[in-house]
Amino acid sequence: MSGRSFTTKSIFAAAILCIVGSMQAGAQFPTELNVMPLPAKAQLGSGALKIDAGFTLAFAGYREVRLDRAGARLLLQLSRETGLVFGQAAADAAKATLVVTTDHASKPVQELGEDESYTLEVTGTGAKLHAANPLGIMHGLQTFLQLVSITADGFAAPAVSIQDQPRFPWRGLMVDGSRHFISVPVLKRNLDGMEAVKINVFHWHLSDNQGFRVESHKFPKLHEQGSDGLYYTQDEIRDVIAYAHDRGIRVVPEFDMPGHSTAWFVGYPELASGPGPYQIWQQWGVADPAMDPTNEKTYKFLNDFFAEMTKLFPDQYFHIGGDEVNGKQWDANPKIQEFMKSHNIKNNEGLQAYFSQRVQELVVKRGKTPVGWDEILVPGVPKNIVIQSWRGTEALATAAKEGYRGILSNGYYIDLGWSAARHYAVDPMEGAAANLTPEEKQRILGGEATMWSEYVNWENVDSRIWPRTAAIAERYWSPQNTTDVASMYSRMEAESTRLEWLGLTHRTYQRQMVRRMAGAAAPEETAALSTLTEALEPVKDYEREGDKIPPSNQTPLNRVVDAVHPESEVSRRFSVAVDQFLASSCKDAGEAAELRGQLAAWARNDARLQPLAQRSSLVQNVSPASEALSQAAELALGALDRIAQGLPSSPDLAKQQVAALNAYEQQAHKSQLTLPARAAFQKLIEAGGSGGACANGK
């Protein structure tokens, strides 16, 4: 195959060319692959492989039904993405459009660190995918799928030679099924999404204060009394595990203890450190109840419980939580205090270490490797455990130095409303980790995005996971120098569309939620609510906990804050356009007109929305934010006009307007919302204020 040689690094150079509008001369494809995560190494060829109704797929080498199903999935997804109807099979396997060759089986139960590499060669006449085992094949099939797009000559994949393997062996997504129950169909469509971006661990957070979500035959009061009737049956769990296995995804269960365990105590109060009775907790935060580490019956119970659950979940790793024990029940229990004294345990941290050690022994006894949050790492704990760090890279690096393996979750909390770029900038090897020895670095296994479910349900959970988790997945898979943010957003948007073909609702949910709030409103009014919803974002981090509507799992998730995307694509694009306008061509009439159009639409939007706010309580609720957006946009509009006309404005005025802007931002927070374009508004105001029609001295 002729063509230029591309390392990942030169792909980025190409990406930048691409962004400024350059296209490969004479070719149908941009110089960058529209693939996410980007492969480790890719060499573009010339020409393209046409994909039409004659497309066929054939397997060679090692065969198993999982491969056949992966092939059927490829054909189904390719058919969805193209609208083409494919024939049943190639008559002659060697002549298939895509020939897939597998050397041997992977492990029966997927293991951490198995070979996931593959090579993919696409030429004008066919494609060849090769891997040592089915795991690499499944990743390669997803890459092939991402290569196909519409061209002037129908659907096609560019000629390319790809050699790919992951950077980290543990690339996870945690889903919290406890606080809001996330049903099996919703999980399955998200497993499809995980497969698409090569995530290989589904970490299933199965119990917490708000619900025990697994059917236990041995201790049926766990799910019967510890849930509102919504739990996963063992059949469903086996089905999910099989579904994940089919997609090269391990399933790591988590049973959080000794804290985050109120739901256990509803049926089994004797496990707790304080007197019962207990009820399922409906609020968020850290609850007082914790297991009693001083009661041998606790360990007896857990021993039997683990016997059941380690059989149900085949993965080598078994997550025992261990986070956020506030110790209040322990402090208040004289028997526990007595135990601590007699065992020379100095404080609650020591008591938790004691508990943790006992529990880990029970897990190890079942042949499993314990995983836990930072708190389980205490002096003397065996080296075999894996630390999941919500604290950060420093903690992870320290652990690695001490010989512990770890995975990073700090920086990947997708429930906190961060932008994709902010998550993308977090790297498990940054900070202290950068200075580790190669051997120590090996202990940093990867990372996990965590979808805590306080503010998500079946309706908006996809939108909190996707498409941002695709960017995080790229961080885990692609080489460390894969850091071009504009390229990331461009490819993430394309991946977002592909994810929709899998049935994910991360884009479609919003319009339905808007319609719910608008009722049978006129289209103009519904459009005004859409404009508002598309422009705003939820408050970040844990600010929502202070909502005036007390947050609990009984609170309806039907407000604008639940409907907005964590990252507003409209506001992000506006902000990028403002930067371009201010940096390079501040008087470009076309650019100014485009910015003006958006600002004018936002400025008049509150007035358009008001009639609806009079008729819908859910819209009324968001009136402060609506007013804030319109008034802030009005200020920015004035600033834009000054810039466009080359008029100076006083720093005093700018200062005053920025203060007003901050007040609008605070006003939006009353509806638990933020104005993501606020920084761009401020840039316009200050550019005007600094007298600059030409910010760059033009």
Added chain:
Amino acid sequence: MSGRSFTTKSIFAAAILCIVGSMQAGAQFPTELNVMPLPAKAQLGSGALKIDAGFTLAFAGYREVRLDRAGARLLLQLSRETGLVFGQAAADAAKATLVVTTDHASKPVQELGEDESYTLEVTGTGAKLHAANPLGIMHGLQTFLQLVSITADGFAAPAVSIQDQPRFPWRGLMVDGSRHFISVPVLKRNLDGMEAVKINVFHWHLSDNQGFRVESHKFPKLHEQGSDGLYYTQDEIRDVIAYAHDRGIRVVPEFDMPGHSTAWFVGYPELASGPGPYQIWQQWGVADPAMDPTNEKTYKFLNDFFAEMTKLFPDQYFHIGGDEVNGKQWDANPKIQEFMKSHNIKNNEGLQAYFSQRVQELVVKRGKTPVGWDEILVPGVPKNIVIQSWRGTEALATAAKEGYRGILSNGYYIDLGWSAARHYAVDPMEGAAANLTPEEKQRILGGEATMWSEYVNWENVDSRIWPRTAAIAERYWSPQNTTDVASMYSRMEAESTRLEWLGLTHRTYQRQMVRRMAGAAAPEETAALSTLTEALEPVKDYEREGDKIPPSNQTPLNRVVDAVHPESEVSRRFSVAVDQFLASSCKDAGEAAELRGQLAAWARNDARLQPLAQRSSLVQNVSPASEALSQAAELALGALDRIAQGLPSSPDLAKQQVAALNAYEQQAHKSQLTLPARAAFQKLIEAGGSGGACANGK
């Protein structure tokens, strides 16, 4: 309950008030119920029933699991529509928010003409639903659901007293599973939609030239060789029937014969009138192959086949097709010609009558009532059959006079791309039927919308059925004088949103299809393709059969013609706005600006789309239509400016421009598309041309 008394007629008067903006003084709801189909009788009260998380539902009187499931469905759907989380059950059934009382069971196998009436009383403190049997209850639950909407005070249902029953007992939707296979999940979501609008017959067209779609244990080559592997297993069929039964819907199977039967002959060529071998037909239209009416083995086969199928399908009615035999195989077969001579059968019509009579006997022998298309009505056929008329009300009225029962499908062919208003205007009792005696009128059982599947698949079939079938369902259910088109469109749009909560994809499919055609295009370009797609409609009736891409079930349904709605909502609203502008306030600046905004957007759209057309063959394909829309809009824009400025224009110019408009329309047809706003454009051009700034002499 205090309040004004409303018959359906006065509801329409109120609807008109509503349209001009009047609201019931002091109340939260418009005077018209936002319900489809409109009930036979409704009396609005004062106040409203608040719907919050405390909403409960309880059953009294006769109980069965089907009712429990209907209640669970109501709660699920209400939860989706409101975002509220409901508790599990009311502690005291009598104190439930909605108390549902059922007198007795309905028939084990749902029968034609069973009582489907119900009464629903909603007050500020609670709601009571009463019906003789579960069928009425299921209809009443759907009405209750439709009453709930967002208000300034949260979700609520208006106080109202409803007495409701259907106008016709046979209210059907036919789905053709043969030409394109329509899978069970797609059927189920459509059954949910049927329940929502009180359709009570699912007519399942199961065999045709393009596929035999039912698993037959007795004759397995029917589905094995007569399909491409896509067929309904008997388990799936029982599942669909149970699903429909749960929703008050009968399932009437159709096996079309003696024509439309090529797929039978692939496995059983001996049934045909000409020599084999046969292949599944992939084209559309009338095929030559037909069963051999002169061969006793044909009847033996059908006798055994019916034995199996009449057991599988419990409904009393059994559809044997009978339409469109071209007779070519009969003419060409000397043995058949000989038989006709020896039996004194004069022509092919006579031969089909002979076949039809023999087949009907076999159906009746199994205790079933035969249903067939117009062609089965020949002199001497027993009175027990039911005629489904694709020919029209004249044929239906003639049959009724002769003592035959019938259902109307002419005018309800939803595959032909008609507007909802056009279907809505068709009434089974119009024309000759209006002059029937009351007894004869009783024989007109209702109607059926028919979803022939030449140009639909899993992706766009919902959009061809919904929301227009909701308007047709209203024709079948509501009193004959329910004819206000503006009211229909307003309520149909609201129902369309509710249907989306059931998982129907009739609105969401389009954006994904647009993204497929656009590939990874910039948002502006994708928006241009959306603008085009939203503005256009497919060519009507059977014009698409002349497509230059030969139509068959191998042709991808991935072009703009497959993505456009049968009725463009944007163009419809534009056309209504033009009528208002021309009729009443032709110089209203706001109205003119709004029309100008839409026309300007269309006028510049082709230029915006061109870069994408260079890169996507699917967009290139639609270039003629894109250019036609923009140029037609440009003409209308000029006309609007003349009108707004009060300038006269010559009739000659208008004539010339209308000719150009017609040429643009023809140009759009090259892409199998039409310009639905063309008539509105012409009105603007002719209003300008007639010198009228003030069309109504203002």
